Amino acid sequence: MKNKTGNAMHEMTIAVNIVDIAVQTAQKAQAQKINKITVEVGALSGVVPESLEFCFGEACKGTMAENAELELIRIPAKAQCMSCGFRxxxxxxxxxxxxxxxxxxxxxxxxxxxxxxxxx
Ligand SMILES: [Zn+2]
Incomplete structure (x- = not known):
């Protein structure tokens, strides 16, 4: 894994991972360019979407995902009441x-x- 900026920010590590996975997948498919990456982000994952979007733009630079769009799908958590069982x-x-x-x-x-x- 590359860390060009030396920035230890959580979202930067995640963004670099996302780009790595996407590039590997695209290379297997013999694609030339990545247009869009769709990522599921759970509500309790601790990821700040705005921060991830910014880091994603940085992480894409110089890769085949450069200028790719990042689509974030927020996934809510589910709670269940311990008393009445309501979900x-x-x-x-x-x-x-x-x-x-x-x-x-x-x-x-x-x-x-x-x-x-x-x-x-
Ligand atoms: Zn309840």
């Missing part, structure tokens, strides 16, 4: 059940993966 979507780990007011823990929402790439 709902959430963006945080600890939640209060909207039905009965008890604690509800979230699960899922940790997704961070390249879902699709569009190549020429």
């Amino acid at each position: 709902f979507e959430t963006n945080q780990f600890l939640n209060i059940c909207p039905k009965c007011g008890a604690e509800a823990l979230a699960s899922g929402g940790q997704e961070l993966q390249v879902k699709a790439i569009n190549v020429d």
